[in-house]
Amino acid sequence: MSKAAAKAFITALAEANPDAESELIFRNxxxxxxxxxxxxxxxxxxxxxxxxxxxxxxxxxxxxxxxxxxxxxxxxxxxxxxxxxxxxxxxxxxxxxxxxxxxxxxxxxxxxxxxxxxxxxxxxxxxxxxGADTMAVDTHIFRIGNRTGLAPGKTTRQVEDGLVARIPKDMLRPAHHWLILHGRYVCKARAPECWRCPATQWCLYPDKRLTPPRTKEAA
Structure with a gap:
């Protein structure tokens, strides 16, 4: 994925979930x-x-x-x-x-x-x-980096370096949360819900699921 496409991809995630933050509960x-x-x-x-x-x-x-x-x-x-x-x-x-x-x-x-x-x-x-501009690569971000073409890599460090290189610096810090939550709730491991993804037009995943599966009632 090019830098321009990466910026558009991240911008789409940001607009869909502007207040994304850690789901861990902590006071300090x-x-x-x-x-x-x-x-x-x-x-x-x-x-x-x-x-x-x-x-x-x-x-x-x-x-x-x-x-x-x-x-x-x-x-x-x-x-x-x-x-x-x-x-x-x-x-x-x-x-x-x-x-x-x-x-x-x-x-x-x-x-x-x-x-x-x-x-x-x-x-x-x-x-x-x-407030550091860091990118923590967990299983969700590793999967997204490789699946979408945003930052392919065989190791978490390779994916991290690719994300840091492609994502605009002013978006890097919050992108950590946008990507994690996107992987957790939309771009899931076994069944990515591409029909819900706001960034699907920039995603390079060849097997996009652009329509939700039919329910038993609909069948």
Whole structure:
């Protein structure tokens, strides 16, 4: 997809969902960081359900560290990989206290040095909390980048670099949310609902489904 087409594609998504934002529920940067760490291979809805009680009991790194790995685990057993995530969150809180005085750092190097924080998580925190022009590539954005021709790539980093190169800089930060929500609710993995897509004319996907499937009643 050309830069001009990419801009038109993203503009169409923006006009269809101008107020797009993260569906994770958080009150501060620390809660955002923990939520994103927990969201790996889990839905935002399941994370929000788990963190409601967790954040009420431990709203900051100090209280979360005091809760400890076993205590954290009791709140997040309903989400995938909860044992490893409980370990990482407990260690992450200790690292925040020891290295950053309990504050969440704003730079990539420091974020990625924290337990359980990879490039995607760092990009989300930098984007949402600190206003950085980053593109966090999750499964939805990876799929859209390849399916539509917006930014094809064999790895998440290749898709990220392609998106950063094609999307106008002034649209890059909110494009993160436009793309995620579009992938979550319209350009779905198994059955993309192309008939609902506002950007279908620029999409290069060869097997577009431009009419909804017939219901049993209609048949």
């Amino acid at each position: 940067t620390f809660e955002l960081l923990v939520s994103v760490v927990l969201s790996a291979q889990a839905t935002d809805k399941s994370v929000n359900k788990a963190t409601k009680g967790l954040f009420e009991h431990a709203p900051d790194p100090k209280s979360m560290a005091e809760l400890g790995e076993a205590g954290i685990a009791q709140y997040i057993k309903t989400i995938g990989l909860w044992r490893a995530k409980a370990h990482n969150v407990a260690l992450l809180c200790e690292q925040l206290l020891e290295r950053h005085g309990g504050d969440v750092p704003a730079d990539r190097k420091s974020l990625e040095a924290l337990a359980g924080v990879g490039r995607k998580t760092a990009n989300v925190v930098m984007n949402v909390a600190f």
